Amino acid sequence: MAHPPKNRRKPGAHHRPPKEKGRALAAFTGAAPAEIRFGMERETRDLVGRMLKIGFGLLCVPLSWITFETLFILVTHSVSPKGFWMTKEFAYYGLGAAIWLAFFFNLRFPTFTYLYVLGHEYTHAAAALVCRGNVTDIKVTPDGGYILTNRNNFFIALSPYIVPFYTVLLLAGWMLAKQRWNLEAHETVLYILVGLTHMFHLSYTIWMIAQPEQPDLDHSGRFFSIPFILWVNLLIISAFLIIGQSAASPAQYLGLWGHNAATFCPRLLESCREIWSFFRD
Structure with missing residues (x-):
């Protein structure tokens, strides 16, 4: 939660x-x-500003659908002869995700919440620094936290909900370690940890959004914040699929996304006509 310093x-x-x-x-x-x-x-x-955010929030709804549709096509038309669901990357990612979900729903210790709040607030702080702000204080407890900064905007407010903090740290550490050691034999460990940390991010993000009072979301309005968070998280999952699974090149993904976007309105109108005809008849 980002707070500007009070004017005294x-x-x-x-x-x-x-x-x-x-x-x-x-x-x-x-x-x-x-x-x-x-x-x-x-x-x-x-x-x-509010009208623009409402407009972009509305725009994020079809953008999320187009991104999900593109992601679904990549998954169901995997380049692997066994199919995406049978690849080792997905299997070990799914194992890591399942391990975390078992803890989340059954053994959600205060330590886990503290780790989430820690990553949440440090993501706020990193986003504030990227936006050329100053961070004067960071407070982290299992019950919540905050940062004090002289700058706040929608990116700073929503960054913890779209950036998987521990997954980014894991991948950065793995890339640095690969410069010194040969880690190909241990890639299964990486996939498990990516699944665990990414699901850690997704589960707590959903849990936080469901809270009735969340200043981060209220800063830009939930009507804008929630569709934007959904869209960006779908883009990140697509990036994982492209990089980790090699389901498609970035150019192929963009081409498929562009095709789905170009045909979205005609397909939507056709569906509306069919629904109207069904109820009219």
């Missing part, structure tokens, strides 16, 4: 109200006082 007023400093004469003169001449004019401009910017 110096002791003894008082904000004097504007003179009534100035207000009356401004009303008579048709000119608004500076504080009212700036307040209206700020409200206009906030309204435009």
Whole structure:
């Protein structure tokens, strides 16, 4: 949870109200006082920002469907002669995911929640630094946490829900270790750990979204935040499939995604016509 530092007023400093004469003169001449004019401009910017986020949230719904459809096609048309579901990469990824889900639903120790909060807040902090902000404090407990930063935006607020923190650390550490040692014989361990850490991220992300009060989501509005989180997580799963399974090259994936996007509206209209005809008849 990212919080900007509070602005503290110096002791003894008082904000004097504007003179009534100035207000009356401004009303008579048709000119608004500076504080009212700036307040209206700020409200206009906030309204435009909210409308843009609602619009992009609506756009993320078809984007998520197109991405899911493309992902489904890649999985069901795997290059492996045995099919995607029979590959060792998927088998060991699934094993790691199943191990974590067993812990999540049966043995969710406070240590696990603490580790999630730790990754959550440090992802906030990393995103703030990427956005050229300053992080002055990080608080982590099993019950929650926060960071203090002088900058906040939708990327900083939503970054823990789209970046699998421990999976990124795992892959970065694996790549560094490969520079020194031959790890090909231990790739099954990597797939298990990727499945475990990625499912750790997904399960806690869903759990956090389901909470009634979540300032990270409320910052940009849930109508924008949830579709955006869904879309980006589907893109990340697609990236895992392309890199780990070699189901398609990036160019092939983009071509398939573009084809599905180009035909989305005609297919949607055709489906709507069929549904309308069904109920009309």
